[in-house]
Amino acid sequence: MNNKEFYIKKISADDTRHLRQIILRPHQTANELVYPGDDDSDSVHFGLYFENKLCGIASVYRQSPAGENSTASWRLRGMATTEETRGMGFGKELMKECLNFVRSKNGEKFWCTARTTAEGFYELFGLKRHGDVFTPEGLGEHVIMSIKL
Numbered sequence: 712m713n714n715k716e717f718y719i720k721k722i723s724a725d726d727t728r729h730l731r732q733i734i735l736r737p738h739q740t741a742n743e744l745v746y747p748g749d750d751d752s753d754s755v756h757f758g759l760y761f762e763n764k765l766c767g768i769a770s771v772y773r774q775s776p777a778g779e780n781s782t783a784s785w786r787l788r789g790m791a792t793t794e795e796t797r798g799m800g801f802g803k804e805l806m807k808e809c810l811n812f813v814r815s816k817n818g819e820k821f822w823c824t825a826r827t828t829a830e831g832f833y834e835l836f837g838l839k840r841h842g843d844v845f846t847p848e849g850l851g852e853h854v855i856m857s858i859k860l
């Protein structure tokens with residue numbers, strides 16, 4: 712970070728929905744942006760605040776990839792920083808927070824369904840692509856990425 716004052720704190724699922732909507736799914740309403748497990752007791756939502764404004768979000772769920780069944784797998788969803796703050800290192804700080812959280816829970820796998828446009832970002836944290844590219848309706852190309860912890 713270049714001296715930029717920011718902080719990260721846990722927020723409610725509800726607090727993520729505005730940024731989820733404007734950054735990730737502008738074709739949906741904020742009310743539609745309830746992801747399965749959002750309010751599970753194991754789920755956590757992080758918000759990054761800069762100049763007292765929510766500028767970044769990331770959520771983590773205890774969930775396995777399809778076809779696997781492990782309570783030690785954790786899924787990242789809804790990772791986003793506001794356009795105005797991109798490139799300031801906030802995405803990296805949120806990823807570090809998520810990975811630290813999962814490690815603190817003795818998580819063994821950290822994975823996400825990544826937009827191919829963000830693949831290079833996740834690679835910086837050691838996540839690797841698994842399987843083929845697929846395209847959920849209206850959301851662009853995605854790929855499963857994961858890392859063993």
Ligand SMILES: CC(C)(COP(=O)(O)OP(=O)(O)OC[C@H]1O[C@@H](n2cnc3c(N)ncnc32)[C@H](O)[C@@H]1OP(=O)(O)O)[C@@H](O)C(=O)NCCC(=O)NCCS
Pocket residue numbers: 734735790791792793796797798799800801802803804824825826828829830831832835
């Ligand atoms: C992907 C995203 C979260 C990255 O956040 P950010 O705040 O721009 O990231 P940072 O400023 O912390 O960048 C950290 C590093 O990642 C790199 N990076 C950022 N976005 C990248 C991308 N899309 N592809 C490859 N590298 C990327 C930066 O160059 C930087 O590299 P460096 O440390 O070598 O300088 C942000 O661009 C975003 O919200 N994009 C739109 C929503 C989205 O696609 N989310 C992911 C859904 S799967």
